[in-house]
Amino acid sequence: MSCLILPLSLSLSSKSHQHSQLTTNQCLCPSLFQSMDQATENPSYPPLFLTPGSHLHPTPQPTTFQPGPTIQVPLLDLQRLDTDVHLFQSCQKLGLIRLTNHGVPPGLSDRLFGFAREILSRPFERKVAELADAAVKYFWGTPAVSLNSKEVNWLEGLHVSVSGLSSPASESEFGEFRNLAIEYCEHMARISRTLFNTLAIDLNLDEEQTTTYLSESNGMFRVYRYPICPNPSSYLGMEAHTDSSVLTILNEDDVGGLQVLSEHTWFNVVPVPGTLIVNLGDLFQVISDDRYNSVKHRVLASSVTERISLGYFVFPQEDSVLRSSIYNPFTLKEFRAQVQEDIMKTGSKVGLKQFRKEKPNLN
């Protein structure tokens, strides 16, 4: 029997999530009702994610999402990068590495995870009210604060720009969280700079490019919570995407769910405590003339356990022109504008294809 969830009106922009222009849905699927106890009347969950009986449940995707085989992510020691011949090959092949010996104190990560959990488990209405105009922004149902995705992403999160963290507006409610986030982002900046400087050697970047193609002050920090999902084969925690950054650093709890696409297969990335995952973003692919790969990834939803992860994204200087033999020159600002325009038009990110000098032959 197919599971019927009948949305009468569901417009999947982040605005529509927030104002719930959703009317009655009816779900006739018994298995969903069985999962109800877990997912359910959690007052901290966005109404969009409440149980099928809540009348606000969105339409499931037609595709089914499943765990895949496990991938061995190359493990690199941040203290030994110079001598680690595997760095370039690892990044080129998969676009993903695991970092050990990265110097982030375990206590700092633990406290940040603790705060993230505490803030996100506040009642939904409180999160919305407190974070409406705050430097720390709350979002749900979409992969990022300003992305109007056509898919429902089974997640909620906090978004803050590194420059926003130092603004006085972020102090009050989030004092302690903010202090930890500042300290954490300083570590992220150090790690991304160390990695980028090493990779820059292989890219033959000159001094100016090495400086301007990575701007630590232009970083972004997000905390994600992936709520329990009654029907995880029909929804993704985060939809498949490549990151728009130069580099992304992920720190996850032990729940798992991250998957990467390699040779047409979705592989599970199994959490390894104490390590960080680094993935290359679109802008790294550009400045490497496609020698390095911006890896496609996604996050599975879970019907059993909530998942928390921390994401740090680093970008070039806003007005720095990225040059490549394969792509037309563009700035970060132009790239972001194009991504937003594509999402508005098509419901998803088109990405680097838009900037290619020679568009791929579609025939």
Ligand SMILES: O=C(O)CCC(=O)C(=O)O
């Ligand atoms: O939560 C995760 O592990 C992945 C997050 C992610 O892909 C992103 O923020 O772009």
Ligand SMILES: [Fe+2]
């Ligand atoms: Fe991502």
